[in-house]
Amino acid sequence: EKGGFKHYMLKEIHDQPGVLRQGLESHLLNAQIALGPVQELYPQVEQMQIVACGTSWHASLVGQYILQQVAQVPTTVHYASEFRYAPPPYRPHTLTIGVTQSGETADTLAALSLEASRQLTGTPWLLGITNRPESSLGRLVPYVIDTRAGIEIGVAATKTFIAQVTAFYLLAFDLAYQRQIITQEKLELYLANLQKIPNQLEWILETQTPAIEQLAYQFQEVQHVIYLGRGINFPIALEGALKLKEISYIHAEGYPAGEMKHGPIALLDKGVPVIAIATPGTVYDKVLSNVQEARAREAHLIGVGSAANSEIPDLFHVNLTVPEVPELLSPLVTVIPLQLLAYYIAAHRGLDVDQPRNLAKSVTVE
């Protein structure tokens, strides 16, 4: 049932092109985005707040970026475990979104229940983005987007992350179009670019795996790794670091690259690899100059960037190549090499990749 792969995690990483294809297909009807009843709230929503944990929280940060930058909806993201004891003041016309692959995460459910109790009349404005609509979450919220990634067995979330991020793209694009923030042509362009991504993910999996597998051997003695990203790829730096921590037990931190000089740069030396996401877009030059600073501290530099950028090969010691895609969609491609790298590092160490120590697939207690 692992489809010839050594671990579920590797299978699920390879499932991602299909998951994305399926996610798009099931939420597009006659070239229109079809997200179901939640669409009835669009005209009245003034802001959004998202509650989630772990990888789902990272997907939510990508969601926040898209909702704010494309749909122009003010959006905040909260750790569910923090929100439940210190929620922001209640504001009407707020859509609260709970993002949880399992639909059973205790903190996320508690945060949503708390929010429901503050909304005194009518149907609560609660939307769940989940891979398990039949879960406790499904019973708690009136609106659901089913991410349809198929059951995920590896404790490390991979394909469900891609599916959650896809749900946010569709939500933001639909909202932006319905509110006339973007034209029909723009919407069609976004969707056409999104539909190209599955093949691009296949390209990454086919062409980059050998180099990543090799690179992973160089991490046998490493104890700390820094991940850098900016803008829409800052959450991907966090996600890359979380994947490494949870399955390989190597200490890793994700930072917005511009924050380096405010403290973390003191950690850098030859023994601390720096993995930077440097794909074309608003903050591309900024990331490259942050990487130069790390280079001056003799850090071993690994870049996740697109093949078309001639600067990249000179700056980094190792390049993990992703196809050039619009900046807005880049998290879908940049996360893949980081998932693979974490996987091969843990697998080379002989660790139990699918069942890492101290972790459970769903955290149903506080």
Ligand code: M6R
């Ligand atoms: O089921 P959920 O999406 O609510 O789970 C949230 C986190 O526990 C989960 O994403 C966790 O961080 C993963 N093991 C990460 O790979």
